[in-house]
Amino acid sequence: MSGTLNTFQGWLSRTKGTLSENVRKFKNKDLLEAIVAGCAVVSVADGTIDASEKQKMAGYLGRSEELKVFNMSEVIERFNHYAGNMDFDVMVGKQEALRVIAKFKSKPEVGRIIVGVCCAVGAADGSFDDLEKQSVREICGVLHIAPGDFGL
Secondary structure: OHHHHHHHHHHHHHHHHHHHHHHHHHHHHHHHHHHHHHHHHHHHHOOOOOHHHHHHHHHHHHHOOOOOOOOHHHHHHHHHHHHHHHHHOHHHHHHHHHHHHHHHOOOHHHHHHHHHHHHHHHHOOOOOOHHHHHHHHHHHHHHOOOHHHHOO
C-alpha cells in the first residue's frame, strides 16, 4: 500500500504545476482571444500591421500574470487568424473579432483592460491614427464602455 501511495504522491507532485498551468489557461482562454482579436482589429485598421504593434501586444501578454502561461507561438497564430480573416473580408473578419470581444460586455473591468491594450497597440508604431481610433471606438461600443474614458 505504501508503494502505491508513494507512486501517487510522486505523480501528483510532478503534475501539480502542469495542472495548475492548464487550469489557468482554460480560465483565461477567452480573455486571451479577446485581447488578441482586439489587437488584430486595431492593427489592421490602417492597412499595415507594424511589427511594433505585435511586439506591444506580446509584451503585455508576457507581463500579465493571467496570460503569460500561453505560448507566444499560439498567441501569434491567433493574431494571424483574426488578421487573416479581415484580410480576406474586412467586414466578416471584424465582426468575428468583435463577437469574441463582446463576451466581456458584462465585465467592464475586463473590458477596460482589453481597450487599454488595444489603445497601446494602436499607438505602438508612433501614430495612433483616426482609423485605429475608430476601431477602438467600435471595440468600446461592443463592450458598452465610453470611448471618452480613453480620450477617443
